[in-house]
Amino acid sequence: MIVVMKEGATVEEVQGVVELLESKGLSAHVSEGAEKTIVGVIGPKDRVRELPLEALAGVEKVVVVSNPFKLASRAFHPQDTLVQVGNSIIGGGAPVVIAGPCSVESREQIIEAAHMVKRAGGQLLRGGAFKPRTSPYSFQGLGEEGLKYLAMAREETGLPVVTEIMDAELLPMMESYVDVLQIGARNMQNYTLLKAVGRSTKPVLLKRGLSATIEEWLMAAEYVLAGGNPNVILCERGIRTFETYTRNTLDLNAVPVVQYLSHLPVLVDPSHGVGNWRYVTAMARAGIAAGANGLIVEVHQNPKEALSDGDQSLTMENFEQLMSEIRRISAAMEPETAGALSRHS
Amino acid sequence: MIVVMKEGATVEEVQGVVELLESKGLSAHVSEGAEKTIVGVIGPKDRVRELPLEALAGVEKVVVVSNPFKLASRAFHPQDTLVQVGNSIIGGGAPVVIAGPCSVESREQIIEAAHMVKRAGGQLLRGGAFKPRTSPYSFQGLGEEGLKYLAMAREETGLPVVTEIMDAELLPMMESYVDVLQIGARNMQNYTLLKAVGRSTKPVLLKRGLSATIEEWLMAAEYVLAGGNPNVILCERGIRTFETYTRNTLDLNAVPVVQYLSHLPVLVDPSHGVGNWRYVTAMARAGIAAGANGLIVEVHQNPKEALSDGDQSLTMENFEQLMSEIRRISAAMEPETAGALSRHS
Amino acid sequence: MIVVMKEGATVEEVQGVVELLESKGLSAHVSEGAEKTIVGVIGPKDRVRELPLEALAGVEKVVVVSNPFKLASRAFHPQDTLVQVGNSIIGGGAPVVIAGPCSVESREQIIEAAHMVKRAGGQLLRGGAFKPRTSPYSFQGLGEEGLKYLAMAREETGLPVVTEIMDAELLPMMESYVDVLQIGARNMQNYTLLKAVGRSTKPVLLKRGLSATIEEWLMAAEYVLAGGNPNVILCERGIRTFETYTRNTLDLNAVPVVQYLSHLPVLVDPSHGVGNWRYVTAMARAGIAAGANGLIVEVHQNPKEALSDGDQSLTMENFEQLMSEIRRISAAMEPETAGALSRHS
């Protein structure tokens, strides 16, 4: 970290900074420039970040030079993390596709959807049983009943299931049904929940918050990793910007950036990213071409009758076509770009 | 709600929309314009919003014309809600000021801070015992011990205490210590937590999420109100924008807008809003002049030694000066603008 | 357009709206819902948009249902616009790649760059002669001398040249040297300039403004089209969001959206979009997979010595590799998705 002093800061002011740092067991390294004096701070970065240096006289600003994440950083773990779920490996080789309806609506619906996803080549099944809804009056999901139906769909098709957890208390119950625990965008900084899934043995699909910086997203992953769970799968699902034509702005830039900064696999969710089925296929293709390790896509056998997110769900026909384009694009990419592993050597 | 059909939509496509609406028990009202046909939808707004109309052939877009909140709306409850906490009334008359350190650090610190806040004219004491921190390695608060110290500070000074709740499970314990439960910005859409505090008898201070629209913020309030707790105090604390010079962008525009849309009182948090003590006083003054029902401000007897948020904390001297400016500005405003009540008749 | 009245609006207030509309020669169509009355407005959309209806008593809000652009809309011109530049056609078939340095630095530099671009398979040459720079003290470009060097590079290689115009007064001079006139992001709403290039016979490459909505971008195109120049090429180059890890946020969502709303071809500029050479190739691939009609990429024979934008320029080796990946991805896409023409039937 670097403390930039104001132009004309006095010797006493610089000394005040040095003394505060030293009183906290950190080293200070003063360097006088043409216009400004800067003080380099050397020491463990957590303690450095906590210091209220901008409250000191003569300090103009504090510039952080290290990334705050450790376990999530590629410097700490240079090889790509591979997360195994059933027979699929997320994080290396071919992209993995998770698909299914927004909500589990009935036993028949989810089992039929699972068969269709499998037939089209999808590797995992998604479906929400506990739904975070903006309105308290909206359909909130089938709850544990929905989890049972998901488990039945897995039994019938062999597809592992992914569903969202909203409540730390429900963890043991959810672990008994599902294969991957999803943390939704709204809960990305729900630390109670992050600490809970950090103690789980199930992989965690961590969606990026609507206004989370890449750094904050990796810090949320750090909570899970620091809790002892190494199997974190990141998922870009759109950020909030001024543009309202699309529901969110799917930020594909985050894909290569995260792969550069971190060893964790990253998926793309084009359905929530754009919020309109018309643009989902184009953005799914783009996600794969950007180098993502896979997709999570909302599909529904009859979007017009969906209880939630019908506007952004693909029909099964659209999904089959998407799967075949994805396969071809993935094959067209350089081996080292289709899998992220050796790209950043 | 209004369904806008594409230019050139066929009679069958319009009919498809009408049939879907009628099959859900809603009325449709078709109106042909020069370029486009539109279909007005009449019926309970919750059910209307759930329909995946954009998935239908021939539909260009769906335009929502009603606000989604009910209990939080001024149409439902035209009079200002007044929330009583101790001897203070938030929502009418003079602005109420909540002040105190970011974190409870020790018994001595919080009791001393409480005395100072009281002396300067503050009405409530704030202090964090459970701290939501971006990094798992940062100071996470003193926990229940911190709550005990807050209760001691209240006993000594008579100031009611406000603190953040991060975990629904801890609600009974927290209720035994505190006067107002704060929902932090990161948890504004943690529905498990919102439902829990909706069942509490304690007032809830609901901070706006970092990227929450005003509508989403009022929908979060709706969760609490729908749970049976009428005492919701809104708090604007800065939104995330492209501007990085300030830590967040305190959105004072939200103050008059919320007072127009809703009957709930609204406070302003200039400390988190700008993130730098240098600008806190100016934005506190501006918040009052915008018509806010009060402030929540971080103060510390020694910001340089604060365990968190020292950069944005006022010293006690600055705080006293702020209090005296606030009083004068409040007195300078029209009676009907200093209290929100009759402004929007 | 639809005027939504407040709940409880009086008959006189509704009548006030109807009278204002009729006094302007527009038709009003009143419809009473369960909670609210709405007034549909029928008439030419330009005149409708101008009315200050929110200033009338009893009006809650005004909802616009039509797009404001005409000549730029696909409804007006259902077929894709194909823009011919030299032997290349932008807007149909295979993607077209424009490449070259940020700035023209010398005759040798631009001629050498042009040969390299051509060898790698690029179809057009870019290079800035007049540079919009944030600082008045930065290198502002070689001016007309730079244009002469660009023309020489075209003579040597046959590649048509694209360069930015910043000043309406310079149009005749610039037309004598260049093949495509670029409007930069900062000038997207410089109406003096848009009207000037609307009178030119040269195609216009119109970059999206840093905070321009898709609608505003198409309205900027409308200025050029309304001036009589049908050859507008749109270019997505990144928008400003809260994320600062990348210089801008390349908004690839805009590609399928623009192709749905408009007939104009759309290119992607990954260099400005991300601002760091490390991520340019991934985002270029993603742009093509999203369905863009081509790319504009900054390349430099020696980025470390570039006078501007060296950080985001590809080396010639990187560019050659990019070109070969692009070709393979483009071939892997469905014919109807690689060219935009029939996608939105």
Added chain:
Amino acid sequence: MIVVMKEGATVEEVQGVVELLESKGLSAHVSEGAEKTIVGVIGPKDRVRELPLEALAGVEKVVVVSNPFKLASRAFHPQDTLVQVGNSIIGGGAPVVIAGPCSVESREQIIEAAHMVKRAGGQLLRGGAFKPRTSPYSFQGLGEEGLKYLAMAREETGLPVVTEIMDAELLPMMESYVDVLQIGARNMQNYTLLKAVGRSTKPVLLKRGLSATIEEWLMAAEYVLAGGNPNVILCERGIRTFETYTRNTLDLNAVPVVQYLSHLPVLVDPSHGVGNWRYVTAMARAGIAAGANGLIVEVHQNPKEALSDGDQSLTMENFEQLMSEIRRISAAMEPETAGALSRHS
């Protein structure tokens, strides 16, 4: 400036950075931390910023520690700049209010408006003659005729006039009619125009661009100052954020920040900032309380008949009330906060 090397950067890579710097006549100051090596760069900041250091092997990122503006900075000019227009001084003492209609619509309209503004206590008259409009089909202003009417209104009332300039070519003509040249938000980075008004003897009212950072805004001011015109008045008029309830987000945080960084006076435009007359008064009060040196407000004798911006115009009655509140709030502030001069000592 500081170059942060990647963890594990080699000695050769560090040497590469040092050599590039020295080849450009700059000094390098290498400092090895626990995890990373950093290289401090000493030399003239313009040349430093131009270097493509991120293109070098082993470089992680480049951190800028100096502000890029010089003439606009308070370090360069510690005293507040006072801009005299007619008998008013903008930048010290009491706030100055500029008011008038969005557009000059007729001779009668602007003269009547001027009388009303004067009667209510406004010091300058605003009115647009050349209007930047999103649509080419909207009313574009009366042009030079409008300027003549403005000049007549000044003659009748003595109020100096402020109007927008959109075109560098028109500068001599405009200078003959107006007292303050306004640069609109869309043209904040129109460098041709900034250079032109930099050569003018008239004060320049420089609006902040819709997505301009505070730094970019001050750099735009730098263009004018560097051209030789010292009389720049900044104007905050709302930025673009995700919130759509208000037309823009008036960023009052910018007021104290700009006063800290710069010596230039800063006004607030609540009319464009919120875009709805209902919220204009509250935000005008807040702007004054934030410490702004004045306001620019849209007023209209009959907003329902305004040719542009009727939705956000105050009636004359509202404006009179605003003026009286403003005066009282200004008087209630500390002398050193009501005028910005001595605040930042």
